Amino acid sequence: MVFLRTLVHSFTTVSSTFVHLLLDHARTRPQAPALREKVYGIWQTTTWSELAVLVRRLTCGLAQAGVAQGDHVVVIGENRPRLYATMLAAQALGAIPVPLYQDAAATEYAFPINNAGVRFAVAEDQEQVDKLLELREQCPTLARIWFDDPRGLRQYSEDGLDSVDALLTAGDAHYSAHPKFFDEAVARIQPGDVAAMFFTSGTTGNPKGVVHTHGSLLDRAQAGQRFDKLTANEEVLAYMPLAWIGQNIFSYAQWLACGYVVNCPENASTVMIDLKEIGPTYYFAPPRVFEGLLTSVMIRMEDAGRAKRWMFKRFMDVAKRVGPARMDGKTLSFIDSIKYRLGDLLVYGPLRNTLGFSRVRVAYTAGEAIGPDLFVFYRSIGINLKQLYGSTETAVFVCLQPDHEVKADTVGVPIDGVEIKLSDSGEILVKSPGLLKEYYKNPAATAEVLGADGWYRTGDAGYLDAGGHLKIIDRAKDVGKLAGGANDGAMFAPKYVENKLKFFPFIKEAVAFGNQREQVCAFINIDIDAVGNWAERRNLPYAGYTDLAAKPEVLELVRECVEQVNADLATDPMLAGSQIGRFIVLHKELDADDGELTRTRKVRRGSIADKYLVLVDALYGGLAEQYITTAVKFEDGRSGSVSATLKIIDAKRFPAVKAAA
Amino acid sequence: MNTAAQVLLKVNNVSLSFGGVNALTDISFDVRSNEVRAIIGPNGAGKSSLLNCINGVYTPQAGSISLGGQTFSHMNSRQVAEMGVARTFQNLALFKGMSVLDNIMTGRNLRMKTNIFQQAIRMPFWNGAAEREESEHREAVEKIIDFLEIQAFRKTPVGRLPYGLQKRVDLGRALAMEPQLLLLDEPMAGMNVEEKQDMSRFILDVNEEYGTTIVLIEHDMSVVMDISDRVVVLDYGKKIGDGTPEEVRANPEVISAYLGTSH
Numbered sequence: 001m002v003f004l005r006t007l008v009h010s011f012t013t014v015s016s017t018f019v020h021l022l023l024d025h026a027r028t029r030p031q032a033p034a035l036r037e038k039v040y041g042i043w044q045t046t047t048w049s050e051l052a053v054l055v056r057r058l059t060c061g062l063a064q065a066g067v068a069q070g071d072h073v074v075v076i077g078e079n080r081p082r083l084y085a086t087m088l089a090a091q092a093l094g095a096i097p098v099p100l101y102q103d104a105a106a107t108e109y110a111f112p113i114n115n116a117g118v119r120f121a122v123a124e125d126q127e128q129v130d131k132l133l134e135l136r137e138q139c140p141t142l143a144r145i146w147f148d149d150p151r152g153l154r155q156y157s158e159d160g161l162d163s164v165d166a167l168l169t170a171g172d173a174h175y176s177a178h179p180k181f182f183d184e185a186v187a188r189i190q191p192g193d194v195a196a197m198f199f200t201s202g203t204t205g206n207p208k209g210v211v212h213t214h215g216s217l218l219d220r221a222q223a224g225q226r227f228d229k230l231t232a233n234e235e236v237l238a239y240m241p242l243a244w245i246g247q248n249i250f251s252y253a254q255w256l257a258c259g260y261v262v263n264c265p266e267n268a269s270t271v272m273i274d275l276k277e278i279g280p281t282y283y284f285a286p287p288r289v290f291e292g293l294l295t296s297v298m299i300r301m302e303d304a305g306r307a308k309r310w311m312f313k314r315f316m317d318v319a320k321r322v323g324p325a326r327m328d329g330k331t332l333s334f335i336d337s338i339k340y341r342l343g344d345l346l347v348y349g350p351l352r353n354t355l356g357f358s359r360v361r362v363a364y365t366a367g368e369a370i371g372p373d374l375f376v377f378y379r380s381i382g383i384n385l386k387q388l389y390g391s392t393e394t395a396v397f398v399c400l401q402p403d404h405e406v407k408a409d410t411v412g413v414p415i416d417g418v419e420i421k422l423s424d425s426g427e428i429l430v431k432s433p434g435l436l437k438e439y440y441k442n443p444a445a446t447a448e449v450l451g452a453d454g455w456y457r458t459g460d461a462g463y464l465d466a467g468g469h470l471k472i473i474d475r476a477k478d479v480g481k482l483a484g485g486a487n488d489g490a491m492f493a494p495k496y497v498e499n500k501l502k503f504f505p506f507i508k509e510a511v512a513f514g515n516q517r518e519q520v521c522a523f524i525n526i527d528i529d530a531v532g533n534w535a536e537r538r539n540l541p542y543a544g545y546t547d548l549a550a551k552p553e554v555l556e557l558v559r560e561c562v563e564q565v566n567a568d569l570a571t572d573p574m575l576a577g578s579q580i581g582r583f584i585v586l587h588k589e590l591d592a593d594d595g596e597l598t599r600t601r602k603v604r605r606g607s608i609a610d611k612y613l614v615l616v617d618a619l620y621g622g623l624a625e626q627y628i629t630t631a632v633k634f635e636d637g638r639s640g641s642v643s644a645t646l647k648i649i650d651a652k653r654f655p656a657v658k659a660a661a
Numbered sequence: 662m663n664t665a666a667q668v669l670l671k672v673n674n675v676s677l678s679f680g681g682v683n684a685l686t687d688i689s690f691d692v693r694s695n696e697v698r699a700i701i702g703p704n705g706a707g708k709s710s711l712l713n714c715i716n717g718v719y720t721p722q723a724g725s726i727s728l729g730g731q732t733f734s735h736m737n738s739r740q741v742a743e744m745g746v747a748r749t750f751q752n753l754a755l756f757k758g759m760s761v762l763d764n765i766m767t768g769r770n771l772r773m774k775t776n777i778f779q780q781a782i783r784m785p786f787w788n789g790a791a792e793r794e795e796s797e798h799r800e801a802v803e804k805i806i807d808f809l810e811i812q813a814f815r816k817t818p819v820g821r822l823p824y825g826l827q828k829r830v831d832l833g834r835a836l837a838m839e840p841q842l843l844l845l846d847e848p849m850a851g852m853n854v855e856e857k858q859d860m861s862r863f864i865l866d867v868n869e870e871y872g873t874t875i876v877l878i879e880h881d882m883s884v885v886m887d888i889s890d891r892v893v894v895l896d897y898g899k900k901i902g903d904g905t906p907e908e909v910r911a912n913p914e915v916i917s918a919y920l921g922t923s924h
Contacts, residue, residue: 038812039807040800040803040804040806040807041799041803041806041812041815042803151808151866151870152862152866152869152870154869154870155869266812266813267810267812267813269810269812269813270812270813273813
């Protein structure tokens with residue numbers, strides 16, 4: 001009987017919708033906490049039954065305002081319980097919540113709103129309301145706007161602008177007139193219905209609305225739940241934007257699938273404090289957040305007393321040596337395990353506590369490549385940090401790293417329901433129940449990525465290694481081939497090489513060339529802070545970037561970094577040919593103002609190659625040095641020029657080694 | 662803004678001198694309920710002296726001040742505070758070693774009713790008057806912390822905060838009194854543009870959310886013109902202008918005294 005019940009239960013949860021899951025939780029565990037929010041310094045709990053009532057009131061309120069099945073409702077704000085409830089209420093009506101980035105400029109909202117003909121929006125506060133009101137002329141369809149926090153908005157008298165409180169009151173009136181409405185509306189929702197739309201921040205052209213159904217989002221949420229054995233007892237801190245599908249899956253889809261508690265921080269600046277107070281058990285963040293946390297620890301360590309610094313260094317060395325193996329489930333030697341335990345008592349434990357990671361059972365990072373040192377640091381102090389692979393179009397979960405099988409340069413194994421294969425050009429193709437339904441009103445773009453055979457083109461190049469782990473190399477369109485020379489026809493992945501270089505703290509930017517060339521050459525920017533500090537400790541005087549970048553000692557330092565990258569690449573079966581043969585340390589920092597980087601600090605390889613053509617020619621022409629003058633724009637708008645004679649350095653390359661996988 | 666609003670504070674022919682120096686000469690102006698009133702003028706014009714007369718730090722030699730319908734020839738600091746006037750200071754009056762929370766709590770001082778003996782006694786399973794009172798005050802303080810968006814610094818000693826945030830805490834301490842009239846002495850001195858914008862928004866929000874009447878001294882003309890309803894201009898202790906920002910800006914005497922003349 002018990003067995004039968006669990007069987008039935010698992011059946012009902014697998015094919016469900018967000019609102020049905022909410023009502024299930026409210027029925028089976030009404031008093032369990034669903035959401036917590038820190039208000040006036042005290043964590044306030046919303047239980048599942050309270051949340052269900054809130055959602056019913058909002059649903060009736062939205063219905064009263066004219067929201068109907070198929071309508072889009074824009075949601076803009078930080079993670080706030082009432083915004084979560086609004087998304088559920090929209091879904092209860094068969095309407096589609098469209099979360100947008102709260103830190104975007106008003107003009108960036110115009111496209112999504114007009115694209116979907118949005119008539120309704122729910123905003124967190126005055127800041128967001130002001131942006132939406134600014135758009136009214138551009139977006140004539142936007143009729144109603146509700147705000148959660150009335151502060152500063154009491155004097156506003158714009159048409160269609162109202163508070164969420166007023167929406168709730170209207171909902172109550174609607175409910176007493178139509179008491180059956182909510183249940184009937186909820187009964188109509190099917191797993192195949194569209195549940196949400198996420199706009200991807202396209203680097204070129206207009207953003208695209210990625211359409212997901214209840215089924216696709218929940219299937220992936222549940223696959224992730226099974227993979228990491230998540231329970232209703234997890235604690236999650238929601239502080240990334242809801243418009244990012246990563247946060248949406250972790251704090252919304254999986255929240256409803258597992259029934260755990262989502263905690264909303266007080267505001268963006270208190271996240272560190274809230275993290276420590278809540279002590280999440282399940283954590284997700286892009287690499288830059290982990291990097292920021294580590295930096296703040298390191299800065300505080302520099303200020304610590306001598307004894308503490310000594311202890312920290314001593315035990316971090318132990319952690320670096322034995323921590324990763326320990327996390328991989330290997331047994332340590334007796335002495336090492338005593339040392340590690342002592343370190344745990346004195347350093348790692350308190351450090352995890354300071355970071356707010358004392359209770360973390362599973363932590364994920366995704367979104368971009370994470371530096372191996374950074375990744376290993378967290379694992380070595382006993383935090384189960386793992387990587388995953390996925391995108392907005394795949395509802396995140398494609399590949400995850402299983403516990404004890406974690407490598408810094410792969411992103412894990414395909415999980416339940418996912419099939420992976422490579423196209424002839426080496427692009428990763430994915431088939432999964434979590435794939436997007438379509439790009440909204442954009443059949444051409446949909447057809448480009450989603451074939452009739454059901455395979456989704458990720459646009460990433462990569463391969464499955466001997467252990468079945470997926471390794472991402474680069475964007476497929478950037479991957480090229482070497483031509484001529486010793487490595488004719490070998491694969492060349494510029495970003496992979498550049499990232500490997502950039503993981504060194506001394507190297508800030510790198511640009512790799514090699515497509516249709518006989519060897520790989522690179523431009524390198526040193527990190528003025530890190531190298532400057534290094535130079536000061538060696539009593540090496542310098543005057544500014546150009547001078548420092550030309551010092552023979554610095555060039556030697558960079559050469560060591562490059563050769564380490566080469567040694568590393570030599571062990572890679574696919575990319576051994578991408579070792580860097582010659583490089584130049586550039587005389588100026590690459591800058592977005594000079595058109596060399598995008599605003600999000602990605603290198604524009606093409607325009608750099610054009611601008612520094614003489615240097616590229618010098619690299620491939622075998623010259624030992626080259627004179628160059630470059631026009632630069634200063635921040636105050638003046639322009640000038642920087643000139644220098646740059647030395648071209650040859651780096652040692654290594655024969656390809658067959659490394660054991 | 663309702664221009665026919667009642668007058669909350671009226672300064673009648675006030676004069677103040679230190680020995681032979683006339684700091685203020687025959688100054689008269691009024692402050693209406695619920696408005697933002699600015700006092701501007703060059704250095705040494707008597708702006709801070711005027712504020713000090715209003716809240717009882719200095720006693721003027723001549724003239725009187727009416728507050729809430731009562732007229733005084735000199736003000737008493739405590740009495741003024743009890744009548745609902747709070748102020749912030751040009752050179753911050755905060756306890757540097759105490760947390761943000763405790764600093765703002767000091768602003769509740771006038772509203773604490775329990776005596777030292779009640780506060781000293783604490784019993785298990787029974788919330789005494791002092792404990793109930795403390796949690797009420799804590800709630801009021803938390804609302805101010807939320808309002809000023811300084812939640813991240815609740816427990817941080819004030820001395821460790823940057824100057825712009827200390828100014829905000831100083832405002833919080835004044836707000837903790839739940840004042841009817843708030844006197845701000847150069848709330849934006851020494852701030853960068855972004856901090857000034859934040860502070861301007863907080864001042865307007867205080868005015869709007871709590872209905873607090875605000876008198877502020879400020880040097881930055883653009884700020885004054887943006888946020889105040891009416892402006893008084895002082896120069897060498899004399900009033901040379903009074904009116905809306907537009908009127909004041911057009912007043913030739915003000916232009917020559919404050920903004921400088923082109924010779």
